[in-house]
Amino acid sequence: MTARVYVKPPWMQRHIANRLVPLFQRSMISRLTVKGRRSGRERTAPEGRLINRGRAEDITVEEVPEADRPPLLAAYRERYGGMPTVAGVMDALPDPTDHPVFRIHK
Structure with missing residues (x-):
């Protein structure tokens, strides 16, 4: 297992995008x-x-176990990678499988 690294979201995402998305894209939140x-x-x-x-x-x-994460992260990148910061944040991770992924049960 690799050492966990926190990748701080870019300033623009934290201060602008995170506040605007709920106003214009409520279905994504x-x-x-x-x-x-x-x-x-x-x-x-x-x-x-x-x-x-x-x-x-x-x-x-x-x-989700690390071995099962790559296809889920690839699907996430495919769907949301066009957003300005998603691909950049994913690329900044030393190992994409180090990104926590959770399965939701209802």
Whole structure:
């Protein structure tokens, strides 16, 4: 397993695109919300609630094994690679399989 590296999204994505996409491309946005056990703050967890287009669903998630990630990441790149920063962020990863990928179960 390679050492995990955090690739910070480009300034333009963090400060401009992430704020504009919800205004113009609502169908592309889903939000996963879970509450921390002690703090009550939103966190990443194996169980949560996915809100998409105003509908909420309780879900569980599991991390996809590294060996199974390449075809999923390729499909993601094919679908969203035309967005200004997606391909750049994917190219910046030392090893694409190091990018966490999760399977969602409803």
